[in-house]
Amino acid sequence: MEYQGRPPTSSQSMISGLDKSPVAMLKPTHSRTNSTGSSRHSRQNSRDWEVMPDVPPDNHKPDQTPEMPGICEGFLLKKRKYPLQGWHKRYFHLEKGILKYSKTPQDIFKGKIHGSLEVSLAVMSINKKSRRIDLDAGDNIFHMKTKNHEMFYIWVTKLSAHRVYKKNEAMNHHQGVLQALSSGTNSLPAVASFAQRSMNMPSMHFQGTEGDADLEQTVTASSGVSFKVSAWLQQTQNADSCTQELSRCQLDLAELDRLIQRLHCLDGGLPITDKDLEHRISMQNLFLEKPKKKSGKIWGHSRTLSRIEALGMQYTPSHYASTSHLGASVQSIPDYVYSQLSTPPVTSPEGKKLHKDIYAMSMKVHTSLKTIHEVLSMERERVRQAWTGPDLRQSTSDQLATLCTTLSELEVQSRLTKIHSVSLSSDSTEESFCTVRQDQPTPSLARHHNRQVSVTESVAEYYDASEVLATESSSENEASDESGLSDITTSNSEPEETHLTTALKYQASVSSAHDVPNNVPKDTARRRTLPAHCADNSHIGILSILYNNIGKDLSRVSMPVALNEPLCFLQRLSEELEYSHLLDIANRIDDPYERMVYMAAFSISGYAWASWRNRYKPFNPVLGETYESIRNDRGFRFVSEQVSHHPPLSACHAESENFTFWQDQRWKNKFWGKSVEIVSSGMVNVTLPRYGDHYEWNKAVTCIHNVFSQQRWLEHYGDVIIRNTKSDVCTCKMTFVKSRYWGSDTSKNEVQGVVLNATGEVVHRFGGSWHEGIFCDTLSTPQCLWKPNGQPEDHFLYYGFSDYARELNELTPELQAILPPTDTRFRPDQRLLEEGKVDESDRRKDEVEEKQRDRRKELAKKGEEHVPRFFYKSLDEAGREVWAYNGAYWKTRENPGFANTKNLDLW
Numbered sequence: 033m034e035y036q037g038r039p040p041t042s043s044q045s046m047i048s049g050l051d052k053s054p055v056a057m058l059k060p061t062h063s064r065t066n067s068t069g070s071s072r073h074s075r076q077n078s079r080d081w082e083v084m085p086d087v088p089p090d091n092h093k094p095d096q097t098p099e100m101p102g103i104c105e106g107f108l109l110k111k112r113k114y115p116l117q118g119w120h121k122r123y124f125h126l127e128k129g130i131l132k133y134s135k136t137p138q139d140i141f142k143g144k145i146h147g148s149l150e151v152s153l154a155v156m157s158i159n160k161k162s163r164r165i166d167l168d169a170g171d172n173i174f175h176m177k178t179k180n181h182e183m184f185y186i187w188v189t190k191l192s193a194h195r196v197y198k199k200n201e202a203m204n205h206h207q208g209v210l211q212a213l214s215s216g217t218n219s220l221p222a223v224a225s226f227a228q229r230s231m232n233m234p235s236m237h238f239q240g241t242e243g244d245a246d247l248e249q250t251v252t253a254s255s256g257v258s259f260k261v262s263a264w265l266q267q268t269q270n271a272d273s274c275t276q277e278l279s280r281c282q283l284d285l286a287e288l289d290r291l292i293q294r295l296h297c298l299d300g301g302l303p304i305t306d307k308d309l310e311h312r313i314s315m316q317n318l319f320l321e322k323p324k325k326k327s328g329k330i331w332g333h334s335r336t337l338s339r340i341e342a343l344g345m346q347y348t349p350s351h352y353a354s355t356s357h358l359g360a361s362v363q364s365i366p367d368y369v370y371s372q373l374s375t376p377p378v379t380s381p382e383g384k385k386l387h388k389d390i391y392a393m394s395m396k397v398h399t400s401l402k403t404i405h406e407v408l409s410m411e412r413e414r415v416r417q418a419w420t421g422p423d424l425r426q427s428t429s430d431q432l433a434t435l436c437t438t439l440s441e442l443e444v445q446s447r448l449t450k451i452h453s454v455s456l457s458s459d460s461t462e463e464s465f466c467t468v469r470q471d472q473p474t475p476s477l478a479r480h481h482n483r484q485v486s487v488t489e490s491v492a493e494y495y496d497a498s499e500v501l502a503t504e505s506s507s508e509n510e511a512s513d514e515s516g517l518s519d520i521t522t523s524n525s526e527p528e529e530t531h532l533t534t535a536l537k538y539q540a541s542v543s544s545a546h547d548v549p550n551n552v553p554k555d556t557a558r559r560r561t562l563p564a565h566c567a568d569n570s571h572i573g574i575l576s577i578l579y580n581n582i583g584k585d586l587s588r589v590s591m592p593v594a595l596n597e598p599l600c601f602l603q604r605l606s607e608e609l610e611y612s613h614l615l616d617i618a619n620r621i622d623d624p625y626e627r628m629v630y631m632a633a634f635s636i637s638g639y640a641w642a643s644w645r646n647r648y649k650p651f652n653p654v655l656g657e658t659y660e661s662i663r664n665d666r667g668f669r670f671v672s673e674q675v676s677h678h679p680p681l682s683a684c685h686a687e688s689e690n691f692t693f694w695q696d697q698r699w700k701n702k703f704w705g706k707s708v709e710i711v712s713s714g715m716v717n718v719t720l721p722r723y724g725d726h727y728e729w730n731k732a733v734t735c736i737h738n739v740f741s742q743q744r745w746l747e748h749y750g751d752v753i754i755r756n757t758k759s760d761v762c763t764c765k766m767t768f769v770k771s772r773y774w775g776s777d778t779s780k781n782e783v784q785g786v787v788l789n790a791t792g793e794v795v796h797r798f799g800g801s802w803h804e805g806i807f808c809d810t811l812s813t814p815q816c817l818w819k820p821n822g823q824p825e826d827h828f829l830y831y832g833f834s835d836y837a838r839e840l841n842e843l844t845p846e847l848q849a850i851l852p853p854t855d856t857r858f859r860p861d862q863r864l865l866e867e868g869k870v871d872e873s874d875r876r877k878d879e880v881e882e883k884q885r886d887r888r889k890e891l892a893k894k895g896e897e898h899v900p901r902f903f904y905k906s907l908d909e910a911g912r913e914v915w916a917y918n919g920a921y922w923k924t925r926e927n928p929g930f931a932n933t934k935n936l937d938l939w
């Protein structure tokens with residue numbers, strides 16, 4: 033081990049040893065500074081963040097991989113996987129470009145790894161002042177902090193060295209494979225041999241981290257070719273017989289040669305040399321050019337003659353005479369050779385026998401050659417079929433695709449680094465790099481109206497943006513970040529092995545449980561499908577949209593509607609009530625702890641959509657847009673309104689005889705280079721009339737991993753606490769566990785929670801996953817509390833929509849007459865998209881956004897502000913800003929009816 037984590041005196045020499053390249057890299061080219069930033073503290077803080085440049089591979093000759101940088105290991109502080117929880121001490125180990133961590137060096141040694149990441153595939157940002165290093169590898173983000181500046185310097189240097197090394201290695205590898213592939217007909221063996229070489233390269237031994245996948249695939253793809261070739265040869269049973277036939281042929285030819293020599297001697301001539309034979313045969317070949325034509329005048333053929341002349345040969349008339357009949361007689365090579373060699377007619381019995389033997393031998397050679405020719409022709413046909421057939425074509429195109437992916441991965445990474453840096457540099461707040469506290473009051477929105485646009489934020493709005501964006505500044509500053517230090521702990525905040533056992537137990541219970549009965553009627557008499565399939569949007573380069581618009585006024589950038597799903601955020605909010613029957617159950621349970629268990633199940637059920645919905649984004653409602661949903665089958669009615677456009681804020685309210693539900697959805701983005709974390713700050717509220725309970729809870733963080741690629745996936749993580757503001761009897765604490773604990777997949781989408789009594793003792797435990805269901809084993813009858821409804825089979829064709837989601841935008845004739853014109857169902861671009869008219873929808877979307885801008889300007893001219901129609905701003909019991917329902921929607925709907933009121937003209 034090169035470095036044991038103590039700040040050693042040797043660290044100096046270690047640094048100087050690496051000084052040449054990495055120190056240059058320690059001077060990042062980008063900073064997160066915005067010179068026009070408005071917030072004082074954020075200006076200081078964002079300036080401290082720097083994105084490490086995407087180091088270009090060294091200019092070295094291919095195949096000359098520079099020396100592998102040494103191992104680096106030691107304790108670092110790592111931000112807890114659950115947000116908002118400070119830092120803990122973890123042992124990090126960097127080797128061959130892979131950064132792993134565990135609790136102790138022993139754990140690393142034993143292979144008990146908590147997480148690992150391929151550093152060359154991550155976007156790396158550093159903050160010298162707070163000694164922080166962030167690595168975002170798309171699927172995985174590490175936030176680290178060093179104890180002192182010396183360690184910071186060492187780690188940054190080492191990480192950079194490993195990044196450069198790995199990039200070079202990847203470049204070399206791909207150049208090699210590309211060369212092999214481009215070397216035409218011999219490509220397969222070339223690729224195979226290259227693969228063989230790569231397989232032997234120790235450095236190509238990748239650990240099984242996600243980031244390696246592409247490289248690993250390429251290696252296996254090319255080694256797969258070599259495997260295929262040998263398998264092919266093995267399959268070719270005729271190959272052996274072919275070789276045998278050839279050696280037999282060789283023996284026969286030797287015998288033939290002997291016989292010919294003897295015949296020649298018999299005739300009193302000198303032994304025929306190979307050269308003689310060659311001459312004779314080539315001469316015959318010349319005559320064979322037009323063997324049948326004008327057989328009697330063959331030498332009259334000018335071209336033939338000139339070639340013979342050119343050969344400088346002299347022929348006797350007997351030569352000509354003997355060849356003159358060839359045209360008609362040549363049938364096979366042996367016949368032909370025989371005829372050529374038997375110049376003077378032989379009469380002696382020995383000579384005749386020799387003739388016969390030569391003939392027989394020639395026939396044998398001919399047969400052998402014919403067999404070999406057949407085998408080779410068959411083989412050629414096999415190769416041709418395999419090449420044109422789907423199998424090899426597929427694997428070749430797969431290989432090329434893998435290569436392209438990996439190469440573009442490198443390209444993408446450099447772009448990301450740029451985007452990242454620009455997004456940060458134009459960000460006047462440090463919000464994208466600090467944790468937002470959910471319990472802090474929201475600062476006044478007015479303070480930040482003058483801010484510049486950032487790409488980070490633009491992701492927030494997903495380019496439905498039509499005006500200069502403004503987002504609230506984070507209330508957390510570097511000081512509180514630093515204060516995380518006092519929070520340093522070596523205690524284990526991560527689940528122990530028991531956690532895994534529990535997780536597996538719940539998982540098994542959920543999967544063995546039957547479908548959980550609910551009283552919701554299955555047949556809703558609503559539509560089961562959408563009018564058109566979703567458009568394939570995989571070709572739309574989200575990255576290039578972002579990239580090409582860096583620094584531009586984003587008001588002019590609109591995302592193509594093909595990236596949208598035909599639902600908006602207002603409708604999405606109502607989707608959280610798909611499993612409202614859990615609230616109906618809760619309102620009937622006398623036991624407050626058990627009631628809480630159901631509240632928890634309900635809060636988890638609102639995340640179930642995420643496994644299916646990662647390809648499209650909802651429409652951003654325009655200011656004043658509304659949506660209603662009356663669900664007689666579920667016994668509630670729901671209304672929502674877009675109450676603010678910058679920042680986007682949707683308020684909603686639902687009521688039933690069993691509950692009232694409300695929330696305002698506000699969130700912030702943190703863009704880490706490859707992934708976006710969505711941190712919601714609004715609270716969800718539910719009251720249960722029977723017991724007078726008022727529950728409120730925060731939302732988990734949603735992370736869009738690999739946001740720019742087709743391997744995009746969503747994850748929810750963090751702690752969620754449900755409190756009953758009307759009673760201290762119990763609280764519920766849940767954890768949405770970040771995946772990849774212990775490197776296993778068993779904890780995917782895992783949730784675990786407890787219900788605690790007033791003294792903090794555990795009364796109930798439950799667990800499972802947000803995509804498969806939740807089980808509680810502490811109830812008098814242990815049972816599955818909730819399971820998500822099955823997805824319709826064709827969901828992939830319809831945006832991943834569940835049956836419930838498909839119903840949300842349906843516009844029935846009855847509704848058409850009653851709904852206010854501001855209802856989303858009337859939004860023309862969304863409707864066009866639903867009907868599959870993507871181009872028209874795109875045009876209409878521009879118009880809708882334009883109209884929104886005009887309305888805003890109009891208001892500004894009059895010095896007025898938009899006032900939401902059905903919600904009003906107020907403060908909750910904890911002093912947080914909330915949007916409360918004013919009761920006007922249903923009243924107006926009934927009397928006088930929206931048709932008889934003044935409504936906003938939105939589109």
Ligand SMILES: CC(C)CCC[C@@H](C)[C@H]1CC[C@H]2[C@@H]3CC=C4C[C@@H](O)CC[C@]4(C)[C@H]3CC[C@]12C
Nearest residue numbers: 574595645646647648649650699710712731734
């Ligand atoms: C680039 C595009 C096409 C990729 C698709 C992005 C999708 C998956 C993103 C875009 C906007 C995102 C939503 C933004 C806001 C919230 C509110 C939060 O409380 C829960 C997650 C939720 C609901 C996000 C889920 C994921 C989401 C829908």
